[in-house]
Amino acid sequence: MTGSSVVPPRARLGSGLPLPQAERLRVLLVEDDEGDAFLVGELLAEADAAMDLIVATSITQARKQIGRVDCVLLDLGLPDSQGLDGLRQVLAMSSGAAVCVLTGRQDEHLGVGAVAEGAQDYLVKGQVDGVLLTRALRYAVERKRADENARRLREAELRQAESARLERGLLPQPLMTTREVEVHTFYRPGRHAALIGGDFYDVVQTTPDRIDLIVGDVCGHGVDEAALGVELRVAWRALVLAGVPDDAVLPALEQVLMSERRLREIFATVASVRLDLARNRATVRLAGHPPPLLLSGGEVAPVPAPGGRLLGVRPRPPRAFDLEFDSDDWSLLMYTDGLIEGRVGGGSERLDVPGLTELVGHPDTAKVPLEELPGWLVGRAELTNGGPLADDVAMLLVSRGGGR
Numbered sequence: 001m002t003g004s005s006v007v008p009p010r011a012r013l014g015s016g017l018p019l020p021q022a023e024r025l026r027v028l029l030v031e032d033d034e035g036d037a038f039l040v041g042e043l044l045a046e047a048d049a050a051m052d053l054i055v056a057t058s059i060t061q062a063r064k065q066i067g068r069v070d071c072v073l074l075d076l077g078l079p080d081s082q083g084l085d086g087l088r089q090v091l092a093m094s095s096g097a098a099v100c101v102l103t104g105r106q107d108e109h110l111g112v113g114a115v116a117e118g119a120q121d122y123l124v125k126g127q128v129d130g131v132l133l134t135r136a137l138r139y140a141v142e143r144k145r146a147d148e149n150a151r152r153l154r155e156a157e158l159r160q161a162e163s164a165r166l167e168r169g170l171l172p173q174p175l176m177t178t179r180e181v182e183v184h185t186f187y188r189p190g191r192h193a194a195l196i197g198g199d200f201y202d203v204v205q206t207t208p209d210r211i212d213l214i215v216g217d218v219c220g221h222g223v224d225e226a227a228l229g230v231e232l233r234v235a236w237r238a239l240v241l242a243g244v245p246d247d248a249v250l251p252a253l254e255q256v257l258m259s260e261r262r263l264r265e266i267f268a269t270v271a272s273v274r275l276d277l278a279r280n281r282a283t284v285r286l287a288g289h290p291p292p293l294l295l296s297g298g299e300v301a302p303v304p305a306p307g308g309r310l311l312g313v314r315p316r317p318p319r320a321f322d323l324e325f326d327s328d329d330w331s332l333l334m335y336t337d338g339l340i341e342g343r344v345g346g347g348s349e350r351l352d353v354p355g356l357t358e359l360v361g362h363p364d365t366a367k368v369p370l371e372e373l374p375g376w377l378v379g380r381a382e383l384t385n386g387g388p389l390a391d392d393v394a395m396l397l398v399s400r401g402g403g404r
Helices: 034-046 059-068 084-093 105-117 130-170 223-241 246-260 352-360 363-367 370-385
Strands: 025-030 051-056 071-075 098-103 121-124 181-188 199-207 210-218 268-276 281-287 293-296 299-302 320-324 330-335 393-400
Touching (some): 025 034, 025 059, 025 130, 034 130, 051 059, 071 084, 071 130, 084 098, 084 105, 098 105, 098 130, 105 121, 181 199, 181 370, 199 223, 199 393, 210 223, 210 330, 210 393, 223 246, 246 268, 246 281, 268 330, 293 352, 299 352, 330 370
Parallel strands (some): 025 051, 025 071, 071 098, 098 121
Antiparallel strands (some): 181 393, 199 210, 210 268, 268 281, 281 320, 293 299, 293 330, 330 393
């Protein structure tokens, strides 16, 4: 026998009804003995196996066929390979096919070694009938598929764990030492199974009496937006620590956005606050971002800072707004619009800033500890939305004294 061939129709047809083509298996028999090859075809025909049998007489010929088969039935004694060397070659080029070894009685110990090398099974010539051969080949294919599925699952789990470690490392750790104020953070991405999204926040203390805070939102929900959000946060921290003048920080951040974004249409909104603890005051700058809420004296109100223009649309420095605190008991709640874009009831009305202000000012809210307030607000926003919020949510709650 020279060249590869397909065993006559008897190997594919039997007395029963043929199975659908999609359920048939393609088996490549690598065997240089014509008699043994004919016998394998007869055994499959007798068992009415739903298999298409292709024969190759050498590893070289098998190489041309192996990409289109489900299973390889390999003899260990071939013209161009002997023993386990041929098996190793077949395993190297049959990434998706199961491999069974077909060996003579005197080579049975090689069959055991073949399984150790990676073969799904080994069969001894003259000791199998058609039913056993068919079952062995089908089981080998299913084992191979199960092994491949387990390998892919393990690889996916490793990639997910690696991504989770990376994303956790990218989440900020507030850089502050003072005990004059407390900062409580909340972060939840809108992307399924993600740890970070396009929203970002950060806290940096540069002097005993000065603390800078930022909350921002990059438009979009994908991995690219999440990466850009991290870049902006890191750039902001670097600018603040480098002592860049207050009015120049957000314009510089906008330059980073415009140079790093993948599309010209991508923009970001930002709310920044500089706390002066010695004077008990804050400077607020907004770039297209919803205003922080001030909790003080039992009242809740949005900080009346000018809204400013989105970063990345038409460069213009945000205007500063000076906020004087009336007492030493206050909180500022900074948040991204994912918190206020949820619906109220079953209609099209959004929670928005007035709805959030009312929610924070509700008597029930006063019973919630400050450290739990961000998460509690998300829960209430989801309750009014009738389900999970679709967008990323980032929050900073900075408090002094009693915080209310």
